Amino acid sequence: MADRAVAIIAPRAWPGGLAAAAVAALILSALAAVVWRADASRGLGAGDWSAIRFTVVQATWSAVLSVGLAVPVARALARRRFAGRALLVTLLGAPFILPVIAAVLGLLAVFGRAGWVNLGLDALGAPPVSIYGLHGVVLAHVFFNLPLATRLLLQAWQSIPVERFRLAAQLDLGPRMVFRTLEWPLLMQAVPGALALVFVICLTSFAVALTLGGGPRATTIELAIYQAFRFDFDLGRAAVLSVVQLVLAGGVAVLALWFIPPISFGTGLDRPLTRWDARGGGQRGLDAVWILLATVFLLLPLVAVLGAGLAGLNDVPASVWRAAAASIGVALSSVAVMGVLALPMAALIAPRRRGGIEAVGLLGLSASPLMIGTGWFILINPVANPAALALPVTALVNALMALPFVLRILVPRLRDTLLQYGRLGAALDMRGWALWRWVLLPRLRPQLGFAAGLTGALSMGDLGVIALFADPERATLPLQMYRLMGAYRMEAAAGAALILLVLALGVFWVFDAGGRAGADT
Amino acid sequence: MQGGAPVLTLDRVTIEQGDFRLEADLTVASGRKVAVIGPSGAGKSTLLGAICGFVPLASGRILWDGGDITRTAPGRRPMAMLFQDNNLFPHLSVAQNVGLGLRPDLRLSPADRDRIALALDRVGLAQYAGTKPGKLSGGQQSRAALARVSVQARPLIVLDEPFAALGPALRRDMLELVRDLTAEQGASLLMVTHTPDDVRLIADDVIFVDGGRAHAPQPAADLLDNPPPALRAYLG
Numbered sequence: 001m002a003d004r005a006v007a008i009i010a011p012r013a014w015p016g017g018l019a020a021a022a023v024a025a026l027i028l029s030a031l032a033a034v035v036w037r038a039d040a041s042r043g044l045g046a047g048d049w050s051a052i053r054f055t056v057v058q059a060t061w062s063a064v065l066s067v068g069l070a071v072p073v074a075r076a077l078a079r080r081r082f083a084g085r086a087l088l089v090t091l092l093g094a095p096f097i098l099p100v101i102a103a104v105l106g107l108l109a110v111f112g113r114a115g116w117v118n119l120g121l122d123a124l125g126a127p128p129v130s131i132y133g134l135h136g137v138v139l140a141h142v143f144f145n146l147p148l149a150t151r152l153l154l155q156a157w158q159s160i161p162v163e164r165f166r167l168a169a170q171l172d173l174g175p176r177m178v179f180r181t182l183e184w185p186l187l188m189q190a191v192p193g194a195l196a197l198v199f200v201i202c203l204t205s206f207a208v209a210l211t212l213g214g215g216p217r218a219t220t221i222e223l224a225i226y227q228a229f230r231f232d233f234d235l236g237r238a239a240v241l242s243v244v245q246l247v248l249a250g251g252v253a254v255l256a257l258w259f260i261p262p263i264s265f266g267t268g269l270d271r272p273l274t275r276w277d278a279r280g281g282g283q284r285g286l287d288a289v290w291i292l293l294a295t296v297f298l299l300l301p302l303v304a305v306l307g308a309g310l311a312g313l314n315d316v317p318a319s320v321w322r323a324a325a326a327s328i329g330v331a332l333s334s335v336a337v338m339g340v341l342a343l344p345m346a347a348l349i350a351p352r353r354r355g356g357i358e359a360v361g362l363l364g365l366s367a368s369p370l371m372i373g374t375g376w377f378i379l380i381n382p383v384a385n386p387a388a389l390a391l392p393v394t395a396l397v398n399a400l401m402a403l404p405f406v407l408r409i410l411v412p413r414l415r416d417t418l419l420q421y422g423r424l425g426a427a428l429d430m431r432g433w434a435l436w437r438w439v440l441l442p443r444l445r446p447q448l449g450f451a452a453g454l455t456g457a458l459s460m461g462d463l464g465v466i467a468l469f470a471d472p473e474r475a476t477l478p479l480q481m482y483r484l485m486g487a488y489r490m491e492a493a494a495g496a497a498l499i500l501l502v503l504a505l506g507v508f509w510v511f512d513a514g515g516r517a518g519a520d521t
Numbered sequence: 522m523q524g525g526a527p528v529l530t531l532d533r534v535t536i537e538q539g540d541f542r543l544e545a546d547l548t549v550a551s552g553r554k555v556a557v558i559g560p561s562g563a564g565k566s567t568l569l570g571a572i573c574g575f576v577p578l579a580s581g582r583i584l585w586d587g588g589d590i591t592r593t594a595p596g597r598r599p600m601a602m603l604f605q606d607n608n609l610f611p612h613l614s615v616a617q618n619v620g621l622g623l624r625p626d627l628r629l630s631p632a633d634r635d636r637i638a639l640a641l642d643r644v645g646l647a648q649y650a651g652t653k654p655g656k657l658s659g660g661q662q663s664r665a666a667l668a669r670v671s672v673q674a675r676p677l678i679v680l681d682e683p684f685a686a687l688g689p690a691l692r693r694d695m696l697e698l699v700r701d702l703t704a705e706q707g708a709s710l711l712m713v714t715h716t717p718d719d720v721r722l723i724a725d726d727v728i729f730v731d732g733g734r735a736h737a738p739q740p741a742a743d744l745l746d747n748p749p750p751a752l753r754a755y756l757g
Contacts, residue, residue, distance in 0.1 A: 420607050421607055421610060423575055423595075423604060423607075424604065424607055424608060424610070426574075426575070426594070426595040426596055427573065427595050427596055427601075427602050428596055428621045428622065428625050429594070429595075429596020429597060429625045430596070430621065430625040430626075431596075431625070433626070434625050434626035434627070437626070437627075438610070438613065438617075438621070438626075438627055439610060442610075442612040442613075443612065
C-alpha cells in the first residue's frame with residue numbers, strides 16, 4: 001500500500017550537492033589540465049604502447065590468479081569450521097589497508113633474491129627465482145587481492161540459504177552434484193564482479209610496479225607517467241599517458257560498475273554454516289591444504305616485515321621519524337576531508353534511488369592518483385611551488401581515492417536510518433544540525449569509524465601523488481622508506497616498514513574501535 | 522456529529538499511490554476522540570500519514586482551525602504522532618527522547634528538565650530517565666513515547682497503532698493513559714485500531730475507511746450497534 005521509500009524524510013540536499021560539485025571540479029580540473037597540456041601531435045611511442053600492453057597483461061593475470069585461487073580458498077572457508085577461523089577471516093581484510101610498500105618489503109624478504117624461498121631452492125640445488133618483472137608484480141597483486149576476492153566469494157557462498165544445503169543432504173547429493181546445483185550457479189554470479197574489481201584495482205597500480213617492475217618490459221602506465229614526469233620532466237608525455245590511463249581505467253571502471261558487487265567489509269562472514277556435504281577425508285584434506293597455503297602466503301611476508309623491522313629499528317634515521325609525523329598529519333587530514341565530503345554526499349544519495357551522485361564518488365576510482373597529480377601539478381606550477389603543497393595535495397587526493405569505498409560503507413546505513421527514524425525526526429521537527437547531532441551521526445557511528453579508519457590507513461600507506469610532488473626536504477613515510485630502499489639501506493627501510501605498518505593498522509584500529517565503542521543498536 | 526467547532530478539516534482530499542487511491546472529505550470537532558477503523562490495506566495509516574504531512578496529497582486541502590496546513594512541514598503541524606514502530610531513538614536515553622518533544626535540538630532549560638521529570642513520573646518511568654529504550658519492556662517503551670506526547674502538548678494526538686504489539690491488558694492500560702492525557706490537555710485524538718473493544722473504551726466517533734473512501738465521523742456507539750453492511754462485513 002504505502003510506498004515507504006517515498007515517505008522518508010531527507011536532510012538538506014544542498015551541502016551534498018556542493019560536496020559532489022567540489023569532488024567533480026577537483027577531478028575534472030585535473031583532467032582538463034592534462035588534456036590541455038597533452039602533446040597529441042606526438043602520438044604514442046613504442047615505450048607507451050608497451051606500457052599499455054604490460055598494464056593490461058599484468059592486470060589480467062592478477063585478476064585471473066587472485067580470483068581463481070580465491071575460489072578453492074573461499075569454498076574451504078565456507079564449509080569448514082576450525083579454531084581461528086574467525087581470526088583468519090578478519091585477517092583476510094588486512095591486506096586492503098596494508099601499506100603497499102611495507103608489504104612489498106615483506107614479499108622481497110620471502111621471494112626476493114636472498115629471500116627464504118630462494119634459500120630453500122638453493123639448499124635443494126635448484127636455480128633461484130627472481131621477483132622482479134611481470135611475475136613479481138603479479139605476485140604482489142595476488143597477495144593484495146586474493147584476500148579481497150576470497151572475502152567477496154565467501155560473502156556470496158554464505159548467501160546460499162542453509163535450507164538448500166539441508167535439501168542437498170536430504171537428497172544425498174555428492175560433492176560433484178552439490179557443486180553443480182548450488183555452487184556453480186553462485187560462482188557464475190559472483191566471479192565476474194570479483195574479476196572486474198581486481199582488474200580495475202590492478203590497472204592503476206603504481207607502488208607495486210615502482211618497486212617490483214620497471215624497465216621497458218615491466219612498466220605500467222601509471223609508472224610511465226611518473227618516469228616521464230620525474231626523470232624526463234616531460235609534462236607533455238606525462239599528460240598524454242594520463243589521458244590514456246583515464247580512458248583505459250575509466251572506461252573499464254564504468255563497464256565494471258555493472259559487475260562490481262557491493263563491497264561489504266563488515267562482520268557476519270565469521271558465521272560458519274552447518275554443512276552436511278563434503279565430509280569425505282579427501283575433501284577435508286584438500287580444504288585444509290588450501291586454507292593452510294593461503295594462511296602461509298598471507299602471513300609469511302607480514303612475519304618477515306615484523307622480524308626485519310624489529311632488527312632494523314635501531315638503524316632508522318631521524319628523517320624517518322619526521323616523515324612519520326608528516327604521514328600522521330596527512331592521514332588525519334585525509335580523514336577530515338573525507339568526513340566533510342562524504343557525509344553530505346551520503347545524505348544526498350541515501351534518500352534517493354541510485355544515481356548520479358554515486359557516480360561522482362566512483363570518478364575517484366576511475367581517475368588514477370597520478371593522473372590527478374599530473375593535472376594539478378600543471379595547474380599549480382605556474383602560480384606556486386608544487387613541492388610546498390606536496391602534503392596537502394597528497395591528503396586531498398587520498399581522501400578522494402577513499403571516497404568511493406566510504407560512500408559504499410555509509411550510504412546503506414544512512415538509508416536504513418532515514419527509513420526507520422526519518423519520520424520520527426520530521427514529526428519532532430528535527431532538522432539541520434540537530435538532526436545530524438542527535439540522530440544521524442550517532443546511528444552512523446560504527447560505519448563512520450570504520451570509514452575513517454579505512455581512509456586513514458589507506459592515506460597513511462599511500463605512495464602515489466607524493467612521489468610526483470615531493471622534494472628532498474619533504475616526504476611521507478612510504479616515500480621516505482622507498483628512498484631508503486633506493487639507497488640500499490635495507491635495515492633502515494625494514495625499520496621504517498615496521499613503523500609504517502604499525503601506524504597504518506593503528507590508525508585503522510583507533511578509528512574503528514572508537515566508532516564501535518559506545519555505539520548503541 | 523457532536524462536540525465543539527471543527528478543528529481539523531479534510532477538504533476534498535485525494536491521495537494517490539500507484540494504483541491505490543483514497544478520498545476523504547470530512548471534519549473532526551474539537552476535543553473529540555476518533556477511532557479510524559477498516560480492513561487492512563484500506564488506507565488507515567496512509568490517511569493518518571497524510572494528515573500529519575508524511576504522505577503528499579494528490580488534490581484537496583487540509584485545514585486546522587480554518588488555516589491551510591496542506592504544505593506545512595510535519596514537525597510544524599499542530600499534532601503529535603506515534604507510529605506503529607520506531608517511536609523512540611534507541612541511542613538516546615529515555616529522558617532525551619522525551620526532551621525532543623520540547624526542543625528538537627535538545628537544548629533543555631532547567632524548566633524543561635523539570636517538565637521531563639514530571640512527565641516520566643506520571644507514566645511511572647521516573648527511575649528509567651537515564652536508561653536506553655532497548656533496556657525497557659514493550660509497555661515501558663510505549664509509556665516513554667506517551668510521556669513525550671504529553672510534553673509536546675499538541676491539540677491533536679495521532680496514534681497509528683503504536684500499541685499493536687502489546688498484550689490486551691497492557692494495551693488497555695495505554696489507552697487509559699491516552700484517555701487521561703486527552704482529557705487533561707483538552708486535545709483531540711485520532712487513532713487507528715482493529716478492535717471494537719478499543720473503540721468502545723475510548724472513542725466518541727468512528728471514521729470508517731473502506732473502498733477507497735474515508736467516511737465522515739459517526740458516533741461510535743450508534744455505528745457499532747447498528748453497522749452498515751460494509752462495516753458489518755468487516756467486523757464479522
